Amino acid sequence: MDRARSLWGFWCIQSQCLQNMLVLLSACNASAAIPTSQQKRPLHVPVAMAESSEALRRLGLPLHSMCPIQLRASAPAPGSRGGVKAPGPTDPEIRDARPGPGPGPGAGPGSLDAESMEHVKARMQEAVAELGLTAALLPVDPHPPYYEQSLEWRRDRLGASSVEELCKSVVMENTKLEGDADGRVRSVLVVVQYVAKLHKEKLIKVVQAMEAERGLPALGKKQYNMRLLEGAACQAITGCGHNAVTPLKQDLPIVLSDAITNLPSGQFWLGGGHVDLKLRLQVEEAIRVMKMTVADVTA
Template sequence: MEDTTLQLLIKQITTLYSSSKLEPFYLEHFTRKARNTKLDESAPEIVKKVERACNELGIRNVSRFYKVESDYYEWELQRRAFRLVAPSIDHLCKSVIFENTRCIHDNIDDPLNSKYYCVIVQYVGSINTQKLMNFVRGLKNKSISKKNYNFRVADAEKSIELTGFENNGVSPIGMNQKLPIIVAKSITELKPPVFYLGAGHVDWKLALPIKNFIDVTGCLIADLV
């Protein structure tokens, strides 16, 4: 009975948040909270680094930082969403570093043919590596042979080297290296249009409007699920 009541409540909340009439009011409230909330001085230096990067990109005034409990990743997705006051579990996203193990070079200078990509996907989804390969290969009009593509999640050590962030704390903002970013198309369809990401440290999260993120990062959008 309790589970049924909870599921009904979740459905009602999700329906309310997804209303197009509510969206402008939600975004106004979200950005007002972002402007009026300062990062705690006790935040780890790595999180302050992400905040500085947000400032440099001009999106600090729409970015919200959250400190979560140390056992956060042991919780179910719905409990995490409630903790962050996220509109739904669909809004919870992660950044994963992918490596093209067959790339003919080792650099990341060309976003259309990089050795590494930062790929952002929802926790409720999974990355289809075949779709990822087809998308990246299509960026060069398929002029490069399929044999030169094989995407896999980068080793933890390499991910830390490229981003400066450890597992469950990876942020696409403030990375050590300016990796090309690919955002799953499903994220751009979220209502209301905000998403929640790692903020550089496992115990910290970052949320911001999707449009602002796309505008300042120049990220690529792909159907990856």
């Protein structure tokens, strides 16, 4: 009796496996027989199951309930007829997703390099002539980038006598002043050497002395916080972009580091109004003509 039950169970399992195989084979054959252009709807297994059920009855095999299985017709290759069209340049999804041309160099009112180097050089030459300075304006090739090179490389590029002649103009602002400054020094342009470091405490004393010369009462040390101005804030005051600030034609008090007055050559280099333009000035002449305040402002 037990042996008969085992044989019957084995026969049922074999029947189920055979039924599943026939259903899948019938479904695949039915899908392959349908042309690609006519495969508009998914092919359902129950449609082909009727044919396989009849075949099972002919074999005398029992039928078992199955969960309906849905087979999707295979998608044709992109771009082929009857399938999904390959997206082209005229498709809105592709056309709109393409990035448009970005703003060119100097485009927009906020650009720090809106003027060409030649235009800036012409303006600086006019300023030099107007002030009567013995100065030189030297364009530098942007390749390799000047400010990515060592001080020794820059010295040789400019023909300077030493790296101590290489200077920069920075704008410092007293952030403690609010509203109307009442004649006090809100911003000051400081010329220092690249080999030196600006000392803010010393600069505060210089600013206090400037205000005292204007007849203003002295303020406490806590009323001063000298912060470096950069980017658009610096350009708004000087008209110059990053690495291009020049002391020429500035409506700001100018402080010159006293270490620059000790240069044996008597001259120094700094920005000329454009990142690719350098200015050489004579120390004594610049102090006299541009009314610079010479002071110890470095560490």
